[in-house]
Amino acid sequence: MTAMTTRDHIVAAANQLFYRQxxxxxxxxxxxxxxxxxxxxxxxxxxxxxxxxxxxxxxRMAETQAMLDGWEAESESPxxxxxxxxxxxxxxxxxxxxxxxxxxxxxTELAKLNHPSQAGATELFSLFRTWLSTQFRALxxxxxxxRFAMHVLARSQGVATLASAFGDEKFIRREVGEMCDWLxxxxxxxxxxxxxxx
Amino acid sequence: MTAMTTRDHIVAAANQLFYRQxxxxxxxxxxxxxxxxxxxxxxxxxxxxxxxxxxxxxxRMAETQAMLDGWEAESESPxxxxxxxxxxxxxxxxxxxxxxxxxxxxxTELAKLNHPSQAGATELFSLFRTWLSTQFRALxxxxxxxRFAMHVLARSQGVATLASAFGDEKFIRREVGEMCDWLxxxxxxxxxxxxxxx
DNA sequence: GTCTATACTGAGATAGAC
DNA sequence: GTCTATCTCAGTATAGAC
Numbered sequence: 001m002t003a004m005t006t007r008d009h010i011v012a013a014a015n016q017l018f019y020r021q022x023x024x025x026x027x028x029x030x031x032x033x034x035x036x037x038x039x040x041x042x043x044x045x046x047x048x049x050x051x052x053x054x055x056x057x058x059x060r061m062a063e064t065q066a067m068l069d070g071w072e073a074e075s076e077s078p079x080x081x082x083x084x085x086x087x088x089x090x091x092x093x094x095x096x097x098x099x100x101x102x103x104x105x106x107x108t109e110l111a112k113l114n115h116p117s118q119a120g121a122t123e124l125f126s127l128f129r130t131w132l133s134t135q136f137r138a139l140x141x142x143x144x145x146x147r148f149a150m151h152v153l154a155r156s157q158g159v160a161t162l163a164s165a166f167g168d169e170k171f172i173r174r175e176v177g178e179m180c181d182w183l184x185x186x187x188x189x190x191x192x193x194x195x196x197x198x
Numbered sequence: 199m200t201a202m203t204t205r206d207h208i209v210a211a212a213n214q215l216f217y218r219q220x221x222x223x224x225x226x227x228x229x230x231x232x233x234x235x236x237x238x239x240x241x242x243x244x245x246x247x248x249x250x251x252x253x254x255x256x257x258r259m260a261e262t263q264a265m266l267d268g269w270e271a272e273s274e275s276p277x278x279x280x281x282x283x284x285x286x287x288x289x290x291x292x293x294x295x296x297x298x299x300x301x302x303x304x305x306t307e308l309a310k311l312n313h314p315s316q317a318g319a320t321e322l323f324s325l326f327r328t329w330l331s332t333q334f335r336a337l338x339x340x341x342x343x344x345r346f347a348m349h350v351l352a353r354s355q356g357v358a359t360l361a362s363a364f365g366d367e368k369f370i371r372r373e374v375g376e377m378c379d380w381l382x383x384x385x386x387x388x389x390x391x392x393x394x395x396x
Numbered sequence: 397g398t399c400t401a402t403a404c405t406g407a408g409a410t411a412g413a414c
Numbered sequence: 415g416t417c418t419a420t421c422t423c424a425g426t427a428t429a430g431a432c
Contacts, residue, residue, distance in 0.1 A: 021310050022311065043427065112223060150373075159356070226408065243415090246408080
């Protein structure tokens with residue numbers, strides 16, 4: 001089960017390099033070098049660079065889904081689950097300071113390349129969006145669930161972008177704190193409205 | 199005065215292309231084609247691609263400064279000035295939906311390329327940051343001025359990133375509205391604290 | 397499945413004529 | 415200041431041996 005195929009190794013290496021160097025700036029030679037295989041062998045597994053990108057996006061989709069499922073299993077409280085999401089900014093702060101958010105930066109790059117896999121990258125965002133939406137709905141924010149989901153996503157993206165530009169870790173922690181405050185007041189307001197209904 | 203030199207034309211074309219296609223993905227041929235000059239002539243004006251990038255960053259610095267000065271001249275109210283900043287998201291919505299924020303996306307790209315001009319791109323952010331800071335200070339938020347400036351910058355960045363991913367214009371308008379609400383409550387709170395001091 | 401060798405392309409960059 | 419011609423190199427991709 002633990003035996004990773006060469007293909008898996010390629011996808012894992014490409015995943016990292018696309019994140020750290022960007023998709024376009026990463027060459028076959030870079031990936032082949034990281035996996036320690038020849039460029040020729042490379043083409044046995046993937047015929048084009050676009051194919052690797054799709055495989056990487058697929059891998060990230062699976063990773064992300066697993067992470068979301070994990071948070072769902074870890075806690076019964078939707079608010080705690082949302083906080084788990086917000087706090088990945090802190091958990092991944094070292095990488096975020098250097099390379100930004102993996103989802104946001106890939107989406108941005110593919111948009112500029114007008115790349116056919118743009119939609120695939122956006123699906124990564126959608127995965128978070130619908131999951132966050134579900135949590136907010138569980139908190140009684142039926143009408144505003146998607147709005148809140150997008151709000152949380154947007155603020156996280158902004159924090160990642162600026163943290164990367166200024167390399168500022170304190171800023172990340174501060175903004176995460178403020179997002180948690182926002183979550184508390186917002187869900188409290190939703191709860192009191194729910195109570196009024198009774 | 200209105201006579202643009204060839205150099206100016208190159209910088210203007212590069213500025214647009216770097217924004218729309220990204221720095222790396224834009225070739226000399228692209229720029230030369232846009233300006234309608236030969237690639238050879240190109241090198242009379244700029245010896246390397248990095249030199250063009252620096253010229254583009256310089257041009258953006260000047261543009262940005264002029265815009266900030268304009269807002270400063272347009273209104274005596276710091277809150278109105280900050281709103282002018284927030285509302286560029288709406289004014290530039292068409293481009294933002296397609297290509298994101300010019301500052302944020304450039305910074306992100308250069309970070310991945312580990313490009314020497316990274317610092318120059320970050321200065322563009324700093325221009326906004328210190329200007330916003332000044333406005334918040336004028337509103338009596340002495341202690342929180344920079345914190346608020348970064349907060350506004352981050353939220354704008356996040357909105358630009360997600361608007362680009364989902365191509366959603368309503369989302370931009372909604373978030374701009376919420377940022378203006380935030381500004382109103384935040385400055386109101388600062389004002390009342392100021393009053394207490396008297 | 398993995399390798400070496402190689403073809404092809406586009407991009408950055410230079411030399412020198414006009 | 416502008417052009418054409420040309421060089422070099424990196425990157426994608428293929429063919430075919432093992």
